[in-house]
Amino acid sequence: MTVDDGNSTQPAPPSAATRDLERYAALFAARTEGMRSSAMRDLMAITERPEVISLAGGLPDVSHMPPEMLDAISSAISRDAVRALQYGPTEGMAKVHEAIQVVMAEEGTQADLGELLVTTGGQQAIDLVCKTLIDPGDIVLAEGPTYPGAVPTFTAYQADVRQLEMDEHGLRIDLLEETLAQLDAEGRRPKFLYTIPTFQNPGGVTMNLERRKRLVEIAHERELLVVEDSPYSLLRYEGEALPTLRSLDGGQFVIYLGTFSKILAAGLRIGWVAAPRAIRQKMNIGKAGADLCSASISQVVVEAALSDVDLWRRYLDELRERYRGRRDVMLESLEQAMPEGATWTRPDGGLFLWATLPSQLDTTNLLARALRSNVAFVPGRGAYVDGRGGNSMRLNYSGVDETEIREGVRRIGAVVTEQLELYGDLIGEPVPQRRRVDHGAAPVAEQAPGALVQFPRRRAGER
Numbered sequence: 001m002t003v004d005d006g007n008s009t010q011p012a013p014p015s016a017a018t019r020d021l022e023r024y025a026a027l028f029a030a031r032t033e034g035m036r037s038s039a040m041r042d043l044m045a046i047t048e049r050p051e052v053i054s055l056a057g058g059l060p061d062v063s064h065m066p067p068e069m070l071d072a073i074s075s076a077i078s079r080d081a082v083r084a085l086q087y088g089p090t091e092g093m094a095k096v097h098e099a100i101q102v103v104m105a106e107e108g109t110q111a112d113l114g115e116l117l118v119t120t121g122g123q124q125a126i127d128l129v130c131k132t133l134i135d136p137g138d139i140v141l142a143e144g145p146t147y148p149g150a151v152p153t154f155t156a157y158q159a160d161v162r163q164l165e166m167d168e169h170g171l172r173i174d175l176l177e178e179t180l181a182q183l184d185a186e187g188r189r190p191k192f193l194y195t196i197p198t199f200q201n202p203g204g205v206t207m208n209l210e211r212r213k214r215l216v217e218i219a220h221e222r223e224l225l226v227v228e229d230s231p232y233s234l235l236r237y238e239g240e241a242l243p244t245l246r247s248l249d250g251g252q253f254v255i256y257l258g259t260f261s262k263i264l265a266a267g268l269r270i271g272w273v274a275a276p277r278a279i280r281q282k283m284n285i286g287k288a289g290a291d292l293c294s295a296s297i298s299q300v301v302v303e304a305a306l307s308d309v310d311l312w313r314r315y316l317d318e319l320r321e322r323y324r325g326r327r328d329v330m331l332e333s334l335e336q337a338m339p340e341g342a343t344w345t346r347p348d349g350g351l352f353l354w355a356t357l358p359s360q361l362d363t364t365n366l367l368a369r370a371l372r373s374n375v376a377f378v379p380g381r382g383a384y385v386d387g388r389g390g391n392s393m394r395l396n397y398s399g400v401d402e403t404e405i406r407e408g409v410r411r412i413g414a415v416v417t418e419q420l421e422l423y424g425d426l427i428g429e430p431v432p433q434r435r436r437v438d439h440g441a442a443p444v445a446e447q448a449p450g451a452l453v454q455f456p457r458r459r460a461g462e463r
């Protein structure tokens, strides 16, 4: 590196960070080379600035917890202070296991006590699955795009991640079968398939019933482990609930991951695994090495919050109502703000949608420009291990209110349009116009649920 002082060039002094890196570099384990930070976590610090409208995080709205639930929680903590402030069993407290069984039953899914392990959020569950199953170079199959928080975990364990495309009905099972056949030919076997079948993060799509059944059949035929990550299934805003992969599988090849983050409170950091006993036992040992047990105080809070199941169900109803409204506002705002050529998914539930921009745009670059307009999103590349997703972005609609969603999407639309204009100037082509909202366009409510929304091309002369 050189510094231009006007006349000559001098080597620039290394920065403190570079000096530190050089000092310790020889000590780092080889696996740290594969470690990278998650796109979402990097954005967390920036998006905490009050002037930034963040459509980036996956933050649930925790500001409306019912007062009766808060009362139950605070009395449980004072009544049960000794248990709340003490270490607990690695696998989690018995009453939390019971609460998990209640929550899983809401999705028509069962788990025996010996199959359950309480974890420090669903994130630790992903980590423990990898810790238990992945050696460097092992193949993990996943959807493309996949949960941006799982990407750094897979890479930290040096997995060879193969991402398979989805369409509006979820993971393409035909591509899965092709990939498995190809791996067979190479004499290789994937360690597991990681999937978020319901309201996928970040895609916003849901795997249909036919594909769920076929996936479970494949798992049985090939003894393929399937990791079903299911944080959003209870946040359905329309359409019929679908059976979980675990319920179709009967608990043989599916490792189910759950979390209280989106259906109670993310700050508790309580999630769980329901796995075949042998796998759960290894994961339990892995967890003891990581953190001995999940926070007892958080587990006491979960017990208290779920002690009145009807109250919790009403709370979930309110959350669904609020998020449905926010999703609709985001869909309407996108229609108004995005230029022709942009498409996005229309989720039936969950917290995210996935928008794809004209291919000449790069959302990583666009984010820097968007942050100057005080709005943030997750650039699509964070959801891939291999640099794909460059013209896509994940947008969250649960974490901010409807006014902010409108304004945030308006700002993103303005930045996208500006960048397209710049690109058009460079290559001398006319710029796609902002889509006019008129009666000729199908309203959001008439578009197929879960379908990719593709705007019609503007007719000549239309403004």
Ligand SMILES: Cc1ncc(COP(=O)(O)O)c(C=O)c1O
Binding pocket: 058, 120, 121, 122, 123, 124, 147, 149, 196, 201, 229, 231, 258, 259, 260, 261, 266, 269, 270, 271
């Ligand atoms: C698919 C998926 N898995 C796991 C997690 C981790 O959730 P937590 O650690 O808060 O339980 C998230 C969070 O957004 C997620 O979307």
